[in-house]
Amino acid sequence: MDSPRILFIDAYDSFSNNIVSLLTTVLDAEVDILPIDPPHLNPKNPSFKDDLSSELRRYDAVVCGPGPGSPGVDQDVGLMKHVWDLGAKDMVPILGICLGFQSLVVSCGGLVKKLRTGLHGMIRAIDHLNEGSSQQDGNIFYGVPPFKATLYHSLHADIGQESILAENWTESRWKSLAHLPDIVPLAWTYEDRGDVTERILMGLKHRRKPSWGLQYHPESICTESTGHQVIRNWFDAALRWNREAGRKTDRSPSQFDGTKKMRRISIWDIDEGNTALKQSVDNFRIWADGGSQLATFGLNANHMSRVLNLPEHIEVPDLVEMIQGAGREYIILDSASAKAGKIGDDVRGRYSIIALDVDGALKLEYRTGNRHVTARLSRTAAPSPQTVSETIKLGAHQTIWQLLSEFWTRRKTQGEDYAPTPFLGGFMGYCTYELGLEGIDVKLREQRRHERPDLCFAWVTKSLIVDHLDATVRIQCLSQSESMAQTWLNSVAEGLLGSSMWSQGLRREATQNLDIDEPTPPRTPTTEPTKTQIQIPDADEYEAKVRLCQDYIASGDSYELCLTDQTLITRPRSPQTTDSISPASSSSSSSWTLYRTLRATQPAPFGSYLRLGGATLISSSPERFLEYDAAGLCSMRPMKGTVRKSASSLGGVSEGVSTLAQAERILHVPKEEAENLMIVDLVRHDLHGVCGPGRVAVPRLLVVEEYASVFQMVSVVEGRLPLPQFSTTTTTTPAESSDSGGSGERQQQLTGLDVLAASLPPGSMTGAPKKRSCEILQEVEVGGPHTHTRERSLYSGVVGYMDVTGRGDWSVTIRSLLRWDDEEVVYIPVPRNAHAGCGDNGVEGQDGDRSKDENGVGDRSGKGHRQRQELEVWHIGAGGAVTALSTPEGEREEMFTKLKGPLGVFERF
Ligand SMILES: C=C(O[C@@H]1C=C(C(=O)O)C=C[C@H]1O)C(=O)O
Numbered sequence: 001m002d003s004p005r006i007l008f009i010d011a012y013d014s015f016s017n018n019i020v021s022l023l024t025t026v027l028d029a030e031v032d033i034l035p036i037d038p039p040h041l042n043p044k045n046p047s048f049k050d051d052l053s054s055e056l057r058r059y060d061a062v063v064c065g066p067g068p069g070s071p072g073v074d075q076d077v078g079l080m081k082h083v084w085d086l087g088a089k090d091m092v093p094i095l096g097i098c099l100g101f102q103s104l105v106v107s108c109g110g111l112v113k114k115l116r117t118g119l120h121g122m123i124r125a126i127d128h129l130n131e132g133s134s135q136q137d138g139n140i141f142y143g144v145p146p147f148k149a150t151l152y153h154s155l156h157a158d159i160g161q162e163s164i165l166a167e168n169w170t171e172s173r174w175k176s177l178a179h180l181p182d183i184v185p186l187a188w189t190y191e192d193r194g195d196v197t198e199r200i201l202m203g204l205k206h207r208r209k210p211s212w213g214l215q216y217h218p219e220s221i222c223t224e225s226t227g228h229q230v231i232r233n234w235f236d237a238a239l240r241w242n243r244e245a246g247r248k249t250d251r252s253p254s255q256f257d258g259t260k261k262m263r264r265i266s267i268w269d270i271d272e273g274n275t276a277l278k279q280s281v282d283n284f285r286i287w288a289d290g291g292s293q294l295a296t297f298g299l300n301a302n303h304m305s306r307v308l309n310l311p312e313h314i315e316v317p318d319l320v321e322m323i324q325g326a327g328r329e330y331i332i333l334d335s336a337s338a339k340a341g342k343i344g345d346d347v348r349g350r351y352s353i354i355a356l357d358v359d360g361a362l363k364l365e366y367r368t369g370n371r372h373v374t375a376r377l378s379r380t381a382a383p384s385p386q387t388v389s390e391t392i393k394l395g396a397h398q399t400i401w402q403l404l405s406e407f408w409t410r411r412k413t414q415g416e417d418y419a420p421t422p423f424l425g426g427f428m429g430y431c432t433y434e435l436g437l438e439g440i441d442v443k444l445r446e447q448r449r450h451e452r453p454d455l456c457f458a459w460v461t462k463s464l465i466v467d468h469l470d471a472t473v474r475i476q477c478l479s480q481s482e483s484m485a486q487t488w489l490n491s492v493a494e495g496l497l498g499s500s501m502w503s504q505g506l507r508r509e510a511t512q513n514l515d516i517d518e519p520t521p522p523r524t525p526t527t528e529p530t531k532t533q534i535q536i537p538d539a540d541e542y543e544a545k546v547r548l549c550q551d552y553i554a555s556g557d558s559y560e561l562c563l564t565d566q567t568l569i570t571r572p573r574s575p576q577t578t579d580s581i582s583p584a585s586s587s588s589s590s591s592w593t594l595y596r597t598l599r600a601t602q603p604a605p606f607g608s609y610l611r612l613g614g615a616t617l618i619s620s621s622p623e624r625f626l627e628y629d630a631a632g633l634c635s636m637r638p639m640k641g642t643v644r645k646s647a648s649s650l651g652g653v654s655e656g657v658s659t660l661a662q663a664e665r666i667l668h669v670p671k672e673e674a675e676n677l678m679i680v681d682l683v684r685h686d687l688h689g690v691c692g693p694g695r696v697a698v699p700r701l702l703v704v705e706e707y708a709s710v711f712q713m714v715s716v717v718e719g720r721l722p723l724p725q726f727s728t729t730t731t732t733t734p735a736e737s738s739d740s741g742g743s744g745e746r747q748q749q750l751t752g753l754d755v756l757a758a759s760l761p762p763g764s765m766t767g768a769p770k771k772r773s774c775e776i777l778q779e780v781e782v783g784g785p786h787t788h789t790r791e792r793s794l795y796s797g798v799v800g801y802m803d804v805t806g807r808g809d810w811s812v813t814i815r816s817l818l819r820w821d822d823e824e825v826v827y828i829p830v831p832r833n834a835h836a837g838c839g840d841n842g843v844e845g846q847d848g849d850r851s852k853d854e855n856g857v858g859d860r861s862g863k864g865h866r867q868r869q870e871l872e873v874w875h876i877g878a879g880g881a882v883t884a885l886s887t888p889e890g891e892r893e894e895m896f897t898k899l900k901g902p903l904g905v906f907e908r909f
């Protein structure tokens with residue numbers, strides 16, 4: 001017998017896929033997803049009602065899901081509004097969840113009002129009608145033992161419950177109120193607000209129609225599984241109603257293509273079907289088969305390596321200084337915390353990866369909105385360095401991710417077990433927050449005034465892997481020629497072994513004796529233009545933004561908003577940063593020194609130093625975003641809940657804590673747990689979207705971990721990618737064409753790139769639901785007279801790798817410093833007679849305007865005495881999750897806490 005079919009109507013929520021997974025696994029049903037606003041079902045079309053009815057006829061039942069906004073706003077509920085009132089012959093069993101529930105309440109004539117305070121991520125006991133009324137009455141709570149459920153709402157149903165006297169409540173709570181005879185209450189919860197107890201309707205059935213509703217979220221990881229019985233009862237009741245009403249489902253295919261299976265996020269799923277895919281593949285193939293030096297870069301390579309024991313005193317940056325010399329681009333993924341021994345046995349800190357000869361690596365760059373990808377290769381060899389670039393057009397419906405996947409597929413290795421090394425060679429690079437916004441269809445508010453890439457991946461063929469546990473360094477390369485590889489490995493090994501730093505530990509160490517436990521508060525800006533100027537976020541303005549976020553939350557538009565702001569550091573440009581840096585000869589102001597300082601003051605498992613695609617990023621991120629292995633096991637590690645370590649406080653506002661036990665006491669409170677839980681459920685949704693129903697688990701929930709300067713609450717969510725599936729499309733990807741032998745079947749192998757594409761921007765940096773929250777953040781973060789900058793850029797994006805075997809590891813870019821080469825500021829007016837104080841790069845009396853920054857920092861045309869000065873601008877983003885329970889002061893303080901570490905490095909010079 002065919003599985004029963006359910007249609008899930010999705011209001012762009014970040015928990016939708018979890019509900020689909022629950023329905024699929026608990027009911028053994030096939031679930032299709034339809035967005036609330038499919039173009040083919042527009043309520044304005046004359047045939048809308050018929051079209052909707054014929055679409056719904058194909059299903060045994062319908063579920064209207066949760067979502068941002070309010071049931072009274074047409075755009076927020078879209079189709080949902082119309083399903084409750086179908087005529088007798090079109091009637092279908094429906095379950096409304098949260099926003100869907102509220103929509104049902106409104107359709108019955110009930111009111112939906114704001115709660116005193118939103119209850120997002122709160123876990124509450126459900127008081128439900130589990131006796132006295134049988135299943136035959138449509139009581140879907142019948143026989144369900146007591147259970148607790150997660151709530152995610154700001155609005156709630158007002159059916160007149162507050163008019164019931166306390167002494168009558170026990171008896172009357174299951175009775176319909178006279179003015180709303182169709183609403184039969186089935187479940188409640190109670191919120192103690194001090195002066196009163198709010199009675200919050202949690203479940204209902206319609207007296208006459210096969211409609212039910214749940215205000216709580218049955219799919220949340222923290223809703224007890226006992227509660228799943230309610231879903232089973234609902235479906236039994238739905239099928240019974242179908243039988244009794246003689247309703248038959250129409251099993252013919254939909255006339256529309258708007259309905260999708262859940263596993264819809266694969267980068268290979270293309271709305272327009274095969275023609276578009278063919279078109280896209282051809283575009284890439286034309287380039288890839290063209291045989292250019294760029295298109296053939298790194299093909300047919302084998303892995304070779306040589307391992308050396310690493311002397312105790314050698315650190316990751318030392319290795320770079322020993323062999324890297326002067327390069328222009330660098331990628332170092334530095335588990336600085338491993339060496340610092342700060343965090344104990346932390347496996348995430350086991351390896352560091354140093355890409356070598358990044359200048360000579362092929363780069364793929366993409367900028368959001370563009371329909372092409374740029375491949376770039378620099379040749380540093382004599383007679384003169386040159387950069388060659390080629391443009392690869394994206395096909396009509398192709399994304400950057402498909403192109404990356406095809407590029408990778410042509411270079412992937414087969415089946416060897418390289419377990420001891422996390423990375424053999426492959427993609428390394430970054431994605432910006434704005435790339436993620438494009439992926440979830442959030443428009444940028446402002447026109448961009450720069451040409452920076454949003455994704456820059458280098459195909460790294462030469463690298464060093466430092467194993468901090470075994471104290472070894474592996475020199476490795478991917479090469480077509482064994483003899484050339486051998487020569488190269490030996491020359492690097494000799495270079496290291498022969499270095500005096502290796503044998504004697506001789507090095508200039510500018511940052512060795514830093515006092516790493518005592519960060520100082522941020523400085524107020526100085527007015528002296530020739531010195532480092534620091535513009536920190538305005539505290540009052542930040543608090544006002546927190547309140548604004550809370551207004552959005554109170555009105556149901558978001559459950560949690562990760563508000564951030566940026567600090568700008570403008571300072572004389574370091575001479576090295578213009579064209580090249582030379583770690584060995586770095587001046588005290590170079591980015592290299594900043595990196596060395598940050599890794600010493602704030603060692604983190606996901607530290608990094610990147611100079612790539614015009615960006616310089618120095619990060620001390622503690623947060624893993626996504627890790628995956630070649631067999632398709634994906635693991636995400638959302639982090640929410642931060643408490644400062646050590647007793648020193650920022651401006652005396654609060655004390656930090658020094659032990660894990662103290663941090664646990666502070667973080668295991670409803671507000672912090674709710675923040676984390678919301679992101680856990682969001683990340684489950686993201687992973688479900690690629691891995692499919694029933695393939696996601698949460699092995700670690702709300703665990704407090706210790707880092708160099710903070711304690712963080714962390715959860716781990718794992719998903720397993722499905723095995724390759726055969727589909728009956730007529731096209732093949734280049735790498736698969738040979739396997740499928742023209743049979744017309746295409747093997748869709750999902751990889752970590754599918755997961756990455758489907759889950760950016762990181763949920764811990766957006767809040768939930770992701771799309772609406774990002775739209776709100778676009779409004780809130782740029783508002784205010786003191787706002788310095790518009791884009792989050794690399795901050796809130798990810799940095800990491802995916803190697804030739806298919807393994808990847810990406811961290812969330814936070815606790816970091818970022819500058820762009822093109823954000824230079826020239827000509828700052830200085831007061832007459834002021835001392836330049838900027839070393840050797842002030843040149844008086846020249847004119848011209850090379851100011852290209854987007855922040856207006858350098859656009860000053862003061863008259864009179866002017867000092868030519870080249871400045872560089874560093875950005876530090878910091879923020880935190882705002883919820884209904886946040887306080888503006890608490891959020892401001894949290895933002896400054898996170899800012900403190902990275903900002904501290906500028907205060908040392
Ligand atoms: C926003 C930042 O951090 C994020 C927010 C956190 C929180 O709200 O507790 C914790 C880690 C990050 O996901 C930041 O570091 O700037």
Ligand SMILES: NC(=O)CC[C@H](N)C(=O)O
Nearest residue numbers: 066067098099154155556
């Ligand atoms: N999770 C939801 O569906 C929330 C519904 C609605 N936006 C509220 O906040 O009450």
